[in-house]
Amino acid sequence: MKLAHHAPTLLLPLLFATLLLAACAARDETTPPEEGMTITVDLSEIHRCSRVSPEITVAYAPKGTKFYDIRLIEYGTEEERFFGGGTWVEDGTGVIPEGALTRHYRGPCPPGTKALDYAYVVSAMESENSQPLAVRLYRFTQE
Template identity: 60%
Template structure:
């Protein structure tokens, strides 16, 4: 009988205990500001539409130790799929600029069907040659029609 009472009390108190432990962590996460960091700007022009010529990409405040940038263009389709449209890598020279045409790994620019808008994103990762883990990753999302 004691175990019955203990079991019922445990079933009632366990969710409350879990909630009490998780609430402070959630509250701290909501109030914390995102640290300043890497930013990405893409100079996308009409010449880049349906083209193998990649746009100029500027990376601001790349983390220390960045040896190269790994860049991918992704298309978000209407059925919750992501299509990789290629990309490439670019050795960091400290300027933070990936020049126009610098991405060559099977790159194909955004090319939605005529009259349809599609969502795309450039995914830029700052990488160090000694690690496969990115130092920072940023997305530049846009819609192309």
């Protein structure tokens, strides 16, 4: 009978620990990574040598971001080459939709069977004539 009398007292610390762990787990999901802004690119075969840009997702953009400046470059050769890009207004979703890059954009298109290195450069911008708030690269090799 004494054990039954102390059961609520024993359960209280266990309940508190469970709630604390759940709160910590929820907080970790929304805490930005140490490097800050991140980008992912949904690149597929349809985007190769195409004027249709892939969907790009931006997460943890800095406060004050009004739009993104996006460029595709080829690097690792004698001369970097610019393959176009565009801008996209920050609408709160972090998604730059497929086909949104229209400023002279042409997707990665290496000649023949040669593999070349490319990068999408995404800059979080506050205004037209300001320095970027953050810049991230998505590097990949295309054959």
